[in-house]
Amino acid sequence: MATRGGLATAVVVVASLAAALGAPGDVDPWRPLWHFTPPAGWMNDPNGLAHFRGEYHLFYQYHPFGPDWGPMHWGHAVSPDLVRWRHLPIALAPSPGGPDAGGCFSGSAVDDGGVLSVVYTGHGERQVQCLATSPDGRVFTKHPGNPVLASPPEGFPPEHFRDPKVWRAEGHWWMVAGSKRDGRGAALLYESADLRRWSFKAVAAESDGTLGTMWECPDLFALGDRHVLVVSPEGLDRRKALAFVGRLDYGTGRFAIESRHVADHGFDFYAPQSFEDAGGRRVVIGWMDSWASKAWPTKAWGWAGAMTVPRLLRLSVDGTPLWAPVPEIETLRRDPASVPPGDFGPGLHVLDAVQGDSLDLEVEIDPGAASEVALLLRRSADGRQETRLKYDRASGTLAIDRERAGAGEGGVHEAPLALAAGETLRLRVLLDRSSVEVFAQDGRVVLTDRVYPDAASVGVALEAQGGRARLVGLRSWRLLRP
Numbered sequence: 001m002a003t004r005g006g007l008a009t010a011v012v013v014v015a016s017l018a019a020a021l022g023a024p025g026d027v028d029p030w031r032p033l034w035h036f037t038p039p040a041g042w043m044n045d046p047n048g049l050a051h052f053r054g055e056y057h058l059f060y061q062y063h064p065f066g067p068d069w070g071p072m073h074w075g076h077a078v079s080p081d082l083v084r085w086r087h088l089p090i091a092l093a094p095s096p097g098g099p100d101a102g103g104c105f106s107g108s109a110v111d112d113g114g115v116l117s118v119v120y121t122g123h124g125e126r127q128v129q130c131l132a133t134s135p136d137g138r139v140f141t142k143h144p145g146n147p148v149l150a151s152p153p154e155g156f157p158p159e160h161f162r163d164p165k166v167w168r169a170e171g172h173w174w175m176v177a178g179s180k181r182d183g184r185g186a187a188l189l190y191e192s193a194d195l196r197r198w199s200f201k202a203v204a205a206e207s208d209g210t211l212g213t214m215w216e217c218p219d220l221f222a223l224g225d226r227h228v229l230v231v232s233p234e235g236l237d238r239r240k241a242l243a244f245v246g247r248l249d250y251g252t253g254r255f256a257i258e259s260r261h262v263a264d265h266g267f268d269f270y271a272p273q274s275f276e277d278a279g280g281r282r283v284v285i286g287w288m289d290s291w292a293s294k295a296w297p298t299k300a301w302g303w304a305g306a307m308t309v310p311r312l313l314r315l316s317v318d319g320t321p322l323w324a325p326v327p328e329i330e331t332l333r334r335d336p337a338s339v340p341p342g343d344f345g346p347g348l349h350v351l352d353a354v355q356g357d358s359l360d361l362e363v364e365i366d367p368g369a370a371s372e373v374a375l376l377l378r379r380s381a382d383g384r385q386e387t388r389l390k391y392d393r394a395s396g397t398l399a400i401d402r403e404r405a406g407a408g409e410g411g412v413h414e415a416p417l418a419l420a421a422g423e424t425l426r427l428r429v430l431l432d433r434s435s436v437e438v439f440a441q442d443g444r445v446v447l448t449d450r451v452y453p454d455a456a457s458v459g460v461a462l463e464a465q466g467g468r469a470r471l472v473g474l475r476s477w478r479l480l481r482p
Contacts, residue, residue, distance in 0.1 A: 043305030044289070056078065059118070127158060179215070203253075212239075217230075218231045223314070230243045231244075244261075269308065282314070286307070311326065320444060339351055350461045355458045360478075361460075362475045364425070373425065388400070398438070415446075428443075430479070
């Protein structure tokens with residue numbers, strides 16, 4: 001059957017019109033200016049990321065009837081450049097009596113000979129994998145033989161079998177799906193000739209008992225001379241997404257892990273999905289919120305959930321993942337400003353030349369004799385409200401401290417970062433009303449947090465404790481609504 005989402009489509013069209021007229025972003029102090037957000041309702045995992053017929057496609061888990069999680073639909077948007085998104089009608093909605101009656105859960109998209117084909121999880125008493133296709137990338141027809149994969153291998157629970165990621169290699173289609181057994185997360189590998197008949201190949205990788213009890217949203221892809229497996233584990237602190245670097249043997253179906261990495265050390269990053277664009281870049285988008293959150297201030301405005309800035313992923317020579325915002329975001333830069341080099345601290349140094357709730361900052365600091373240096377963001381005039389990005393020399397950590405960040409939850413979320421002797425702290429920081437994304441040391445360390453300050457809290461400052469530090473350089477730009 002072809003699906004336009006019925007009533008859900010009407011909801012998203014009306015909401016999209018309101019967004020286009022500017023009402024939500026102009027009144028709501030926390031709706032991002034340039035991060036992708038739903039026009040209304042609830043959004044979580046990115047799905048079906050693809051470059052098809054000259055457009056970038058972003059699908060996402062969507063409940064259009066309210067700002068809380070509910071029966072999952074696939075929202076849909078397209079962009080010419082990963083920055084300027086246009087909402088489209090809902091791509092998939094649950095079919096009463098069908099294998100996805102309880103929801104169209106996460107999945108992925110591929111170009112199958114000029115047909116945009118999505119493989120997704122149908123949710124009910126058990127979880128199954130389904131197929132839908134669209135020649136034009138707009139209207140999708142569900143495969144009449146759904147589900148195309150009805151159960152996991154023996155020993156894996158059918159109620160925990162989801163989030164298929166599909167790609168083509170070695171002349172075949174491959175799928176990795178998330179599952180668990182004996183309390184350990186696992187990534188299951190399948191093979192197909194036509195996206196409709198799948199055969200189980202192997203357990204590509206699984207937890208050793210310390211890496212989560214269920215691996216959601218697995219993503220497995222080649223990058224340079226290696227492969228990368230990204231999973232979002234349940235059963236870990238804050239469900240941090242993990243990136244394993246290693247090598248996939250298509251013959252055996254086994255993925256050999258060489259190194260482990262946290263994809264993002266912040267509180268609000270989950271279920272990232274990647275794709276390769278027409279230029280051969282590996283582009284990653286994550287859900288910029290957290291299942292662990294107990295406070296969603298934006299629900300008062302009728303929406304919840306946002307996506308991260310699209311990120312480019314590459315590997316360093318030693319196999320360390322390096323993350324960077326796509327350069328297309330720089331087309332939104334306006335009003336450049338800079339702060340001259342100089343010493344600061346001990347104490348506070350307010351940067352009068354830099355203010356805003358939507359900024360792109362490039363900062364380099366030599367900690368010098370200071371025990372801690374901090375970049376204070378979204379600071380109120382009286383200093384009572386701020387989001388604190390701090391580097392602690394003794395602990396060798398970089399952290400986002402949102403204890404005084406405004407509404408929502410507090411907490412300090414840190415990443416290990418030990419600077420070598422003489423090494424400076426290099427930061428790229430993106431602010432967008434209710435979000436902070438930090439890329440440190442050329443993307444070796446990333447932290448993402450949602451914050452909900454007052455609209456008037458737009459100040460920026462530096463602070464040093466225990467001694468003097470030196471600002472090597474600071475450049476800033478305002479980022480405008482696309």
